[in-house]
Amino acid sequence: MADPAECTIKVMCRFRPLNGSEVMRGDKYVPKFQADDNVVVGGKPYVFDRVFQSNTTQEQVYNACAQKIVKDVLEGYNGTIFAYGQTSSGKTHTMEGNLHDPDGMGIIPRIVQDIFNYIYSMDENLEFHIKVSYFEIYLDKIRDLLDVSKTNLSVHEDKNRVPYVKGCTERFVCSPDEVMDTIDEGKSNRHVAVTNMNEHSSRSHSIFLINVKQENTQTEQKLSGKLFLVDLAGSEKVSKTGAEGALLDEAKNINKSLSALGNVISALAEGTTYVPYRDSKMTRILQDSLGGNCRTTIVICCSPSSFNEAETKTTLMFGQRAKTIKNTVCVNVELTAEQWKKKYEKEKEKNKTLKNTITWLENELNRWRNGESVPIEEQYDKEKANADVLALDNVMNNDKFTSSPSVPGLKLTDAEREKCEAELAKLYKQLDDKDDEINQQSQLAEKLKQQMLDQEELLASTRRDHDNLQAELTRLQMENEASKEEVKEVLQALEELAVNYDQKSQEVEDKTKEFESLSEELNQKSSVLASIDSELQKLKEMTNHQKKRVTEMMSSLLKDLAEIGIAIGSNDIKQHEGGGLIDEEFTVARLYISKMKSEVKTLVKRSKQLESAQAESNKKMDENEKELAACQLRISQYEAKIKSLTEYLQNIEQKKRQLEENVDSLNEELVKLSAQEKVHVMEKENEIQSANEVKVAVEQQIQNHREAHQKQLSSLRDELEIKEKLITELQDQNQKIMLEQERLKVEHEKLKNTDQEKSRKLHEDLNNMTEGNRPDRISKAKELQTLHNLRKLFVQDLATRVKKPQLKLISPQKAEQAFHSTGGFNTIHMKMNISIYMCMKHEILSPSGLYSCSSILISHIFPLKYKEN
Structure with a gap:
């Protein structure tokens, strides 16, 4: 500069x-x-x-x-x-x-x-x-x-x-x-x-x-x-x-x-x-x-x-x-090399001048200390010394001074001058050699110094990296331990989940068996209900048929009554001795009516039992539906839990693998850095052989670490495969249960629809029977009331015409003979007798009503012969 x-x-x-x-x-x-x-x-x-x-x-x-x-x-x-x-x-x-x-x-x-x-x-x-x-x-x-x-x-x-x-x-x-x-x-x-x-x-x-x-x-x-x-x-x-x-x-x-x-x-x-x-x-x-x-x-x-x-x-x-x-x-x-050399020469001349000055002054000081007096011409003169230096510089810048300064104004001979010049040339040559050597040594020293600084910086950075890697390794080891604990907890949770899954699977099997038994029972009830429906349909058809026949019979009865009234008004009444036979017919009619009434009660009771059985079956079906819904909910919950745990386990395994790989790589880097650090230290201490041994030992240690981690990684992967197989089996079982559940659900829906349809039909039939019999009963009651009124009219008419002697009813056989003699009365008798018998057989009227109707019809159908006893 x-x-x-x-x-x-x-x-x-x-x-x-x-x-x-x-x-x-x-x-x-x-x-x-x-x-x-x-x-x-x-x-x-x-x-x-x-x-x-x-x-x-x-x-x-x-x-x-x-x-x-x-x-x-x-x-x-x-x-x-x-x-x-x-x-x-x-x-x-x-x-x-x-x-x-x-x-x-x-x-x-x-x-x-x-x-x-x-x-x-x-x-x-x-x-x-x-x-x-x-x-x-x-x-x-x-x-x-x-x-x-x-x-x-x-x-x-x-x-x-x-x-x-x-x-x-x-x-x-x-x-x-x-x-x-x-x-x-x-x-x-x-x-x-x-x-x-x-x-x-x-x-x-x-x-x-x-x-x-x-x-x-x-x-x-x-x-x-x-x-x-x-x-x-x-x-x-x-x-x-x-x-x-x-x-x-x-x-x-x-x-x-x-x-x-x-x-x-x-x-x-x-x-x-x-x-x-x-x-x-x-x-x-x-x-x-x-x-x-x-x-x-x-x-x-x-x-x-x-x-x-x-x-x-x-x-x-x-x-x-x-x-x-x-x-x-x-x-x-x-500066260039030549400029540096010139500058060096200049500085060297300055150094020589200062050295000459110091030597001159030291000699002068010693003389003064020894008590000598130094003449003025021998005392140090700065200007004269500088002039001598310039003179020497003009003569090839001679820098070779003796330990004692030369006397001012010293004259040199030619031989001495040649000798000095030769010696000066020799010294310059030596100086050039030394300068070259010094430059080489300086460059080498600078290079070595730079290398040493680089090595120190590399060593410091290596140590820092080592510390950082050690801290990172410690952190990763802690995370690895924590991950192991988490994996352990997850595995334990999976085991518990597997046990719970087995229990729930057993429960599902039990519920399935119970559902199958209920389904069989429901099928039986359905078959019974179908038979009852068929019987009910037959009864309904018979009832409709009987309604028609009763209507026809009632209309014929009314016609017969009209004819009887005509016959009674135009013929004399004869007393008949066959009253005992009519009583027997009344008794038979009453017994048959009682039997029909008991049968009707039995049918009503049976119908009520079927209704109660159907209600219980519906109740059981509702309970089964609720249990099935609960089972479906639990199964879906377990499926979601299994899915989440499976995903979590996969994430944990993936994270574990990454951490293991990071730990392996960090361990290798740590060992390599440790080896490099040791090798650098060995190189600085010139212990190459021991560094090689350390390197071999470190490589062996790296190999051992690698083998140990490979074994650990293999065992962990085997364990992971086992867990994955277990998860696959659980998923297969879950899929089977889901398919069985879908099948049961479809069957349940079919049974439910069938039961609902049959219940609907049964209720409709019962309602139809109830609603259909009501107008029949009303009409029959009206007809019976009409018959009762007719009886009263006939009784009043007979009371006015006949006195009250002891009467005997004519037997049907004799009445029939008499009717034949009168021209067709036998036909009327047969019709009315059959009508009464059909009414009693099918229990269209109540027993009291039948009795009243029978008494009216008997008192009016058969021709009465009044004989005085």
């Missing part, structure tokens, strides 16, 4: 115009400009390198702030330009502006164009390599804007203890368009939000880094320069911006990093020994720009509104403190 030189940080101040909201609010324009480098705010003057008023153009700002830095960077210096100020004060407008507008573009696009314009106008022997990086500091984390996957980069130091962002994307560019495309890409990934004070508020500090390296192909001289273009996020008051939630967290981090920047500026301005660069990542990256090897320009952006007067004063005070900071800058040059 070239000799360092001090320079102060340049501070430029720029005021933006009042915006629309400030004009509508009626804010006053606070700053008063007295000169190009002076501004008065609140009655206090502030002096900077340059003050820009509100009407200053972007080009004017660039020419004053950044144009000179472009030339400095191309000459091998480092440069930094960053904008500072409160939110909505115009920082991003100053640094970026409208990137593709020739008039509205800011410092960054203009500086890119100027860099390439300078390069195009420079010597053709110069080769340039330009790299750009673009990253932001968001929530105190460095995020690469050209690769959004890099979200938390770290800050390291190079061999010269200069901070840099490790792992940041660097792109080689060859034209301004490529640089602008890179800026557009990074800007699209930057964090921006809307606040009450700014519609496009930057929520992060962005840093655009341009690294320029140049090489002269003729002189082989290499220069490098870095240019940091920084757009800081603005400080803000939450009460004014209305930030909340994520915006509030961003505002806190922004204010914190800006406060750290202010602390660094204050420490540098006050000259304190400790500067808190490490308080934030932003100040850490800008460490070389603040008090280091860099030409720095700060553009402080201010608001002219009275609403923001306090923030404007704070910004101006920051700029005044920063203006007092001094940086030490030097050219970043890489």
Whole structure:
């Protein structure tokens, strides 16, 4: 590097115009400009390198702030330009502006164009390599804007203890368009939000880094320069911006990093020994720009509104403190081998001169201490000594001095001179050899040192990885144990479920058998009901037939009664001696009527029993339906439970396999890392043989671990297959039960429908019998009432005609003979007798009614012969 030189940080101040909201609010324009480098705010003057008023153009700002830095960077210096100020004060407008507008573009696009314009106008022997990086500091984390996957980069130091962002994307560019495309890409990934004070508020500090390296192909001289273009996020008051939630967290981090920047500026301005660069990542990256090897320009952006007067004063005070900071800058040059050799010779000559001076002064001091007096001409004369050194330099820069200094003005002979020259040439040759050897040893030492650092870093990272893997292994082992416990619980639950399933299967079988028995009983009842239905149908048909015949008989009886009345009125009554035979017929009729009545009661009783049996059967069917529904519900519940447990078991087994594989891989990695660590230690201690033995032992240990895990994995897989077979068997049994259940359900539905149909028919028949017999009974009662009335009329008629002697009824045989003698009476007798017999046989009338009807008919049907005894 070239000799360092001090320079102060340049501070430029720029005021933006009042915006629309400030004009509508009626804010006053606070700053008063007295000169190009002076501004008065609140009655206090502030002096900077340059003050820009509100009407200053972007080009004017660039020419004053950044144009000179472009030339400095191309000459091998480092440069930094960053904008500072409160939110909505115009920082991003100053640094970026409208990137593709020739008039509205800011410092960054203009500086890119100027860099390439300078390069195009420079010597053709110069080769340039330009790299750009673009990253932001968001929530105190460095995020690469050209690769959004890099979200938390770290800050390291190079061999010269200069901070840099490790792992940041660097792109080689060859034209301004490529640089602008890179800026557009990074800007699209930057964090921006809307606040009450700014519609496009930057929520992060962005840093655009341009690294320029140049090489002269003729002189082989290499220069490098870095240019940091920084757009800081603005400080803000939450009460004014209305930030909340994520915006509030961003505002806190922004204010914190800006406060750290202010602390660094204050420490540098006050000259304190400790500067808190490490308080934030932003100040850490800008460490070389603040008090280091860099030409720095700060553009402080201010608001002219009275609403923001306090923030404007704070910004101006920051700029005044920063203006007092001094940086030490030097050219970043890489010397060639010849330049290094010349520099080495120069430094060596300086060293020789100083050694001669020290020796001369020591000899003079010893003489004074020994009590000798040193003449003035022998005393040390700095100017004369320098002249002698220059004279010696003119004679091949002889650096060989004896232990005692040569006397000033010493004359050398030719032989001595030749001898000195030969010895000097020999010494130069030895010196060159030693220099080569020293260079080789230095390179080897640097290489070994770098290797040692790499090995130490690798060892440290390996140890960290080992610790992390050990912790991960412990965690996985704990999770594995927990998983084993869970699997054990699941297996136990499955066993319990299998036992419960067997019990429920047995219950289902019992219920199935019971259902089958009930079905058989129901079939029997159904057959009995069918027979009863057939009997009932026959009775119904007979009843209808008898109704017709009774109707015919009653009509014939009425006709016969009419004929009897005629016969009685026209013939004399004769007494008959066969009264005993009529009594016998009455007795037979009564017995038959009683028998028919008992049979009817028996049929009614049997019908009631069948109805009660049917009700019980319906009740049992309802109970069976309820039990079947409960069984179906339990079966569905068990099916769902089996399904969920099966899925859970499969998930557990899959998770277990993954954990086992992870444990195996981690164990292998752990053993490998342990082996690597041991091998590194052995290499550092030059114990290669023992390291090989350890490696063999570790490989054997790895093999043993692998075999053990393979065995364990095989046993677990066998166990899993057994469980899967058990689950398959349970599913098959469940499927069979479901099919049997469906079959029983279908049979039950059929039986239920059959029973309902038969019940309906039985009720309809009973209702029809009841409803059909009622009008018959009413009609028979009316007919009997008519017959009873006729009897009364006949009795009254007979009472008026006949006196009351002792009468005898004529027997049917004699009456028949008499009827034949009278011309057809026998026919009437036969009809009436048959009618009475049919009425008694089929019990159409009640016994008392039959008796009354019989007495009436007997007293009127047969011709009565009245004889006096």
